[in-house]
Amino acid sequence: MTQPMTQSMPQPMPQPAPASALAVARNRAALMEELRRLLPGMADSRKTLPFGLAALDSCLPEGGLPCGALHEVVPAPYGIPAAFGFIAAILGRISSPPPPGPRLRAPEWGRVFLVLPAYGFREYGRLHGHGLKNLGLDPARLVLVETAHRRDTLWAIEEALRSGAPAAIAAMIDKLDLKTSQRLHLAATDCGLPLFLLRPAQNLESSAAATRWRVGTAEAARDRFGLVARPRWHLQLERARNGRPGEWVVEYDHVAHRFSLAAALADPARARGANEKNEKADRNAHCA
């Protein structure tokens, strides 16, 4: 159906499209496909970072977090450590070297830059490298940038994006107007780098971010001795451009750098059974 359409692309539009809505949609899809093929820059920005979880990835355009885009992470009440942990987990997936397991298609493993203002964040303490390592992010791959003003923070983020040197950039910022967020999003798109912004603000302004996550706490996954095995987070995908919102409880395995859906069971014995089933399924998937 779309074949004649794409072939006729290089010439000017030969005739007006058929009037039915379905045909219009198809034409549009074909047109977009052709445009993407023709624009090499867009192919880069289409790189994605899949979570490796069908439930999450199906809600995101192209089956993963768009690589060259701005992503907002908003903590639920009391959720700053959890939101930070979620970002650290994603950064850990991006910056970990590829060999030890099937990884997401990261742009290239490398360093990640974390821009932290010196003025916010203080009441929650400082980042602890051993804790980062417990979340699968090697502190040696992390460059901490400390800024004194919001202007410096924005400048540092944009400078890091434009240089194209890091594998990903994360930052914490308290206020961000629409125009600035558009600017940052454009910079991220131009360079094909993911930018994660932690937004501790209560009432958020509208922004140009591709996705907005709200991260809350959830009871951790425990092993059969009752010890905390994997952290769990309550994720809400509030906004996703070209995607669908959703809500999940996920857990993260820092050794394998893998997200999985938490078995929503309160009973430890049944939770254990579910976990084992999960593990078995994971193992099978891995072998396959």
Added chain:
Amino acid sequence: MADARAKAGFLQVRAVDAAADDAALRRLALWATRYTPTASQWTEENGADGFFLDIEGAAHLFGGEERLLADLSSRLEKNFGLPARLAVADTPGAAWALARFHPAPLKILPSGREAEALAPLPIEALRLTPETCTTLRRLGFKSVGALLEQPRAPFAARFSAKLLRRLDQALGHLDEPLVPIVPPPVYHSLRYLLEPIVTQEAVVALSSRLMGTLAHVLTRDGVGARTLKLSLYRVDGEVKTLDIALTLPTRNAVHVARMIELKLDAAAATDDAGFGFEAIGLAVTRAEPMPARQTELASTGDGDRTECCAALIDALRQRLGPASLRRLEPVESHIPERAEVPVPITSETLAGPAPERKTEQTRPLLLLPHAEPTEVTALVPDGPPRRFCWRGVTYEVTGAQGPERIGAEWWRMPPPYPPPLAGEGGGPTRDYYLVEDSGGRRFWLFREGLYGRETAAARWFVHGLFA
């Protein structure tokens, strides 16, 4: 002074301000580095009222020694209103003597004729202490020539070694090292401008060109610049210097120009350009070997990445300050707050291997700067917490994991080793618990002091937050 005032009514009296004089002389010597990088300010024993310039290899840039002297003299006169006495000689001692005691204000001594030129000068021309000069005069030695005719041995016996040393230094038998006010750069490039420049763009463009000229020399020697110094010579004699430190050695003029631009932005150095800068110098103050790298074939991209990262780190550092870019480095310690320290990023930390982290214990993502005291309810005094109150909120504990016992590091304390009781002297032992509340928030709590052995009433603290 009253008599002097009576005689001359216009007389003004000021107290001597040695420090201000010294600072002014230093500024003047700095200005003079536009002629040669080695300028050495005179110390107290030289009279503290002038400076040496080592113009060897620099004079031809100004069309010879005569032209250089004429230029220096006219600029001193015009810019600062200073009538100067200048002399050029092979040795600092001879130049000093000629500048002080030769009748002509500008004097150039041909090579190897020090003895001849110094002979008619008074004995003070040897930079001796006033007492030595008085003694020599009393003995009848009024000129340097009279001293030269005599055998040396009696002088060595009667006077301090300094007399003969000064004589030898003036005649060039003994070296006199000069202490430059700024350490001489390894590579240096300087440009004089016909028209003074004022704008930042012009300064950046020019320094980029200077770096371009330096790059050839750096390539030839197989090194790259790690630290640079940009000197801006203002028309009125003020000199501004900017130090630029780089993470990795570089020869890239574009990169250096960008760094200079950022630095100028941050320092606002061109804000008070006055009537403009008449000369601009760029010096490499620290050069490091920069091995040639193979490109293209089998490129993994990691080397390029490191270089890109270094360039980014440089750029951020110029604006945000040297200590704002850091990396977390582990420290060998069991005490959580001591187990890690943020260190500024250098080339070694960037390119070198990452330090090994030994601990595989459960550690929180965020560590509070100071452990915060909290009210805890526990079933038994040395049991896990059941409920705690922190920052005005009460949390019901649904699961506690622990304890992980961390004792004080007795090897850091004064002897005797080991202390008879655990925790003696260096703070009590801590029992750490990972607790989770009903909402899924995870905390790191510790109880200070072993119940019954170290303390009767244990205190609890919140020390960290888990993701």
